[in-house]
Amino acid sequence: MSLESRLTxxxxxxxxxxxxxxxxxxxxxxxxxxxxxxxxxxxxxTPGEFFAAINKIDRPNWSQLARNSLxxxxxxxxxIALNLGTRVADGFIAxxxxxxxxxxNVGKDIIDLAKGIGVSQxxxxxxxxxxxxxxxxxxxxxxxxxxxxxxxxxxxMAEQKDDxxxxxxxxxxxxxxxxxxxxVISANYQPEAAQLLRQPDIVDYLVERLDALxxxxxxxxLVKSVQTGLNTLRGLIATEPGTPLTKETVEEVRRETxxxxxxxxxxxxxxx
Amino acid sequence: MKFRSALLLATVVFTTASIxxxxxxxxxxxxxxxxxxxxxxxNEAPARNxxxxxxxxxxxxxxxxxxxxxxxxxxxxxAPIIEVNLFTGxxxxxxxxxxxxxxxxxxxxxxxxxxxxxxxTYADGARFAAGVEPAASGKHFVKVTLxxxxxxxxxxxxxxx
Numbered sequence: 358m359s360l361e362s363r364l365t366x367x368x369x370x371x372x373x374x375x376x377x378x379x380x381x382x383x384x385x386x387x388x389x390x391x392x393x394x395x396x397x398x399x400x401x402x403t404p405g406e407f408f409a410a411i412n413k414i415d416r417p418n419w420s421q422l423a424r425n426s427l428x429x430x431x432x433x434x435x436x437i438a439l440n441l442g443t444r445v446a447d448g449f450i451a452x453x454x455x456x457x458x459x460x461x462n463v464g465k466d467i468i469d470l471a472k473g474i475g476v477s478q479x480x481x482x483x484x485x486x487x488x489x490x491x492x493x494x495x496x497x498x499x500x501x502x503x504x505x506x507x508x509x510x511x512x513x514m515a516e517q518k519d520d521x522x523x524x525x526x527x528x529x530x531x532x533x534x535x536x537x538x539x540x541v542i543s544a545n546y547q548p549e550a551a552q553l554l555r556q557p558d559i560v561d562y563l564v565e566r567l568d569a570l571x572x573x574x575x576x577x578x579l580v581k582s583v584q585t586g587l588n589t590l591r592g593l594i595a596t597e598p599g600t601p602l603t604k605e606t607v608e609e610v611r612r613e614t615x616x617x618x619x620x621x622x623x624x625x626x627x628x629x
Numbered sequence: 630m631k632f633r634s635a636l637l638l639a640t641v642v643f644t645t646a647s648i649x650x651x652x653x654x655x656x657x658x659x660x661x662x663x664x665x666x667x668x669x670x671x672n673e674a675p676a677r678n679x680x681x682x683x684x685x686x687x688x689x690x691x692x693x694x695x696x697x698x699x700x701x702x703x704x705x706x707x708a709p710i711i712e713v714n715l716f717t718g719x720x721x722x723x724x725x726x727x728x729x730x731x732x733x734x735x736x737x738x739x740x741x742x743x744x745x746x747x748x749x750t751y752a753d754g755a756r757f758a759a760g761v762e763p764a765a766s767g768k769h770f771v772k773v774t775l776x777x778x779x780x781x782x783x784x785x786x787x788x789x790x
Contacts, residue, residue: 385710385743385770393710393770398697399787400712405693406789410716410766497693504696553716558741558768598741599765 395562397527398508404449404534405500407553412453414550417541419454423447424622434474435577438522439621441470441510442529448487448503450537452496460491460499467506474522476513480506521574524566528583529621531563535590536614543611548601554610555602557595560587579620586617672728673700676784679726683756684788687722692788699785703727703734703775710772713787715763723771725785727755733777736785741768755781 411417424447431437444466451459464487471477483506490499507530511523535554542550567575567584574580593610596602602610677698684694701709715721727734733752736759740746746769749760763769775781 382737382745384745385739385772387743389710389772390743390770393712394699394701395712396697396699399695399699399785400714402714402716403695406716406719409693409789410718413718497688497691500693501696508696549717553718553766555766556714558712559714598767 397523397562398511401527401531401559401562403500403504404446404530404537405452405504407534407538408449408453410553411538411541411550414547414553415541415545417453417544419450419537419541420456420459422450422537422540423454423456423459432473433577433579434519434522435525435574435580436621437470437473438514438525439529439532439579439583441467441474442507442526442531443533443618443622444470445503445507445526446530446533446537449500449534452499452503455494455496457491457494461488464488464491464506467510471510471513474514474519475517476510476519479513480509483509521570524563524570525580528563528567528587531559532583532586532614532617532621535610536618539607539611539614542607543604546604546607550601551603551607552599552601554607555594555596555598555600557591560591560594563587564591582620583617586613589613672782673784676700676726676728676782677786679728679756680724680784680786683724683726683753683758684722684786687724687788690790692720692722692790694788695786697786700782701773701785702780702782703773704780705775705778708772708774710770711785713769713771714767715761715769717763717766719789720760720762721787721789722758722760723785723787724758725756725773725783727775727778727781727783729778729781730755731778732775732781732783734781734783735774735776737772737774739770739772740765741770743770 444463448460448463448467451463464484468477468480468484471480483502486502487499487506490502507526511526514520514522538554542554564584564587567580567587570580590610590613593606593613594602677700680698681694684692688694699711703709723736723738725734725736732755734755734757736757738746738748738759738761740763746761746763751758771785773783773785
């Protein structure tokens with residue numbers, strides 16, 4: 358390829374890259390919107406995305422949100438799955454705090470919890486990667502690795518016919534991420550930050566998935582509590598588009614999520 | 630800021646394209662014109678690789694690539710749509726790649742009312758990216774439209790910062 362043609366191509370690339378949408382695009386119809394698909398690994402944001410948005414408004418002290426190792430002796434598979442999800446969110450908090458040791462601790466907990474439901478083999482390598490990235494302060498890589506680890510655990514759950522546990526991992530991660538965010542926003546209320554807590558569609562999705570669980574899982578006392586808690590949270594965070602939650606509502610979200618985290622992980626599970 | 634990302638992307642893709650033109654392509658993973666449209670088993674890996682390659686250009690500018698991806702098919706009559714949840718303050722690029730490689734697709738992003746949101750676009754053959762900075766947090770829709778061809782498989786990934 359000649360230099361001239363390379364430069365022409367380069368110019369076209371740049372032009373194409375910055376050109377705004379010029380084609381006339383009609384709004385989506387109600388049928389198109391209701392027919393849109395949802396894929397958990399794409400449609401549900403990671404705690405990292407949530408925290409990145411908070412960082413644009415405030416610069417919280419993420420290290421204050423760290424929790425000590427919380428692996429319990431519980432043999433309840435739903436509880437282990439929920440707890441595992443909360444630890445994934447803890448990993449993102451530790452990354453925001455740029456606390457390498459805490460990231461390693463959380464990575465170890467994730468592996469230990471995964472062992473409790475028999476899905477550890479394939480994620481041992483992930484645990485090593487998390488440790489290596491933490492050692493080298495590769496925070497951006499850690500965010501991707503944490504999500505990849507979560508997805509690998511879920512994939513293993515699917516392969517061993519534990520699909521119902523996948524939803525519980527997502528629920529645990531969302532509750533812990535929302536708890537952390539509500540603590541941060543409560544401490545320094547700003548309407549722009551409070552608007553980030555408005556996530557009714559995510560809660561709807563998670564509640565729908567919990568509704569679809571087999572009866573033996575749905576009848577678990579902890580799962581029932583979580584489902585009730587999510588419905589309560591749905592009522593709190595479903596404001597009109599563009600309308601932030603009030604300071605009082607953010608505080609209610611903090612209380613509700615803290616209560617759920619205590620049920621999932623035990624009463625010593627919350628940061629001071 | 631967007632322009633910087635776009636320029637970076639352009640540079641990376643230009644460099645990649647130049648290298649590809651000079652060196653022998655990797656036939657095992659590269660999308661080929663012999664791929665059978667609609668053959669999901671054949672098309673998923675090359676489509677995902679191409680979408681990730683496109684998203685990878687943004688990671689040099691601080692974007693984090695989501696691990697999840699959406700593999701689907703578009704036809705001249707059907708433009709599939711996926712729901713995503715975005716946060717105000719973050720910047721997003723939705724990157725899609727179609728197989729076969731002569732397909733042309735477009736990616737458009739809408740807010741929860743179904744209205745088109747302001748977006749930057751990038752097109753390179755069978756690959757397309759749309760960049761948005763959401764005005765409001767919440768549900769958004771991403772539509773993949775086939776603009777050339779009768780049917781095409783595609784893979785979509787996204788990155789954020």
